[in-house]
Structures are given as C-alpha cells and as structure tokens.
Amino acid sequence: MTALDPSHTPNDAHPYLRAASAGIRHHTRSFASPDAAPPRRADRLHLNVVHAHLTSLLQLLDRLAETTRPPHPAAGRHLATAHTRLWQATSEVHSAFHLLPADTAAEEAEASACHPERLPEGPPVLTICQRHLAAGHVLRRKTTPTDLRPHTTACAR
Template sequence: MTLRTPLDDAHPYLRAASAGVRHHTRSLAPSDTNPPRRADRPHLDVLHAHLAALLQLLDRLAENTRPRHPAAGRHLATAHTRLWQATSEVHSAFHLLPTTSTEAEANTSTCHPEQLPEGPPVLTICQRHLAAGHSLRRKTTPTDLRAHTTACVR
C-alpha cells in the first residue's frame, strides 16, 4: 500500500515560489498609492536567477520523464528551450538598462562583472547565464538554439 500525497501538500516549495511570483506581480501593478515601477538591474538579476532555477527544474523533469513517456518528455524539453529564450532576453534587458554613474564611467559595452559598483557577487547574472547556456547546449541541438547565444556581448 502506498500513501499518496494530497495535491495541496505536493511540491510545497514550488507552490510557494509561484505564490511569491504572483504576489510580486500584483505589487507591481499601478494603483492610486503605488505608481508604476520600472525594472532595474537588481530586479532583473533576481528574475534571471528564478528563470535559471526553473531551467534546471524543467531539464530534470524532461530527463526523468522521457524514458517512460517520450512524447511528454519532448514537450518538456521544448518548454525548456523556450524558457531559455526568455532567460536570454532577461539577460539582454539587464545590460540595456541604465547603470549607476560608477558603472557608466567603466566600459560596460562588454560584460565585466568585476566592475559592478557593489563588487562581483559570488555568481553574477552573466556567469549564471553562461552556466545555464552551457548546460542547455549539452542536451540541445544547434538547430534548436540557432537564434540564441550565451555570449555576453553587451
């Protein structure tokens, strides 16, 4: 006899992360007391980290599902590739946002995490993006990724 986990108790951390994203989305909606808030670099860095974590989750799900259910595994792999596209666009947007005066003085046309005003974090958005891209390219064909690049060129 196996005990099944009730749906409400299944995957509590993933459900909490989803609830956090929904809460954040609602808090960004303009209201009488809350003007619209633009994205800034720290905001996009955190969003990129969330997307990179989702990439790892989808990769594992696709890998574990594919042997027993190949069609479902292919759909999860396709979702993984499309999530990579979103992650790549967030990374690009990060580099197009205005920088602080300290960053503006440095050459920011290329990716130089060591020149961030707060110093290089343990894992910068560019390092995270390169690691996610490397992992993706090991399992995805070049045709699937033809329009995508992991190089930080901005």
C-alpha cells in the same frame, strides 16, 4: 505517500514551488498596483532575481525531461521543448539586464559591501553573466542551433 493515498492532498505536493509561485504573484501584483505613485519600472536588481528564478526553472525542467523521457518519450520531448523556450526567455531577460542603466548609487553600496574573497562567483554585478553562461553551457550540450531558433506553436489536441 502516494498519489492514491487519501491523506495526500495537492496542497501537500511541492511546497517550495508553491511558495516561489506565490512570491512571483506578489511581485507581479506590486508592479501592477495602482497605489504606486510613479509606475514601478524594472531595474537591474529585479531582472537579476527574475533571471535567477528562470535559471532554477531551467534546471528543474531539464531534470523533469530527463526522468520523463524514458517511460514517456512524447511527454519528455515536450518538456525538453519547454526547456529550450524557457532558455530563450532567460536569454532575453539577460539582454534586458545589460540594456538598463546601472543604478550607480545602489551598485556603489553593493560594491562597498562586497567582499570578493567570500564570493566564489565574483562581484555581484557579474553573477547574472556567470549564471547565464553556466545555464547556456548545459543547454548547448543538449540542443542544436536549430532547436534554439524562434518557433511557432500549434496545439496538439
């Protein structure tokens, strides 16, 4: 099926990305919902899940940049820049995770249900750090410290 195929519709493309985006929109609405009596606050569990989404997006952008760069160098550079900026957002979410207080009741329940012998990545509370270190390792192999500095953006149009 190609883009020129009349039976191909935009809704048929990338169903998993659409589903992930719909899930993120749902959670965004639930945090902004006036129905929640006390306003919902971010907790470590939510930030861990957001961090997992961001690191998955990092992998996707990295692959898109690698495959786009040879035939379209300028577009590939923009995707590589987007990858770097997404890393900065991922790093900030990781930092926020560690600044939030631990929900001891939830973490104790999680620890009691944890079977480290079945989890190659270790206890659940450490998975965000291991995921972050792995993503950082990949990023640092492809970027320089200068690339990771804060930036200003200007539209090229």
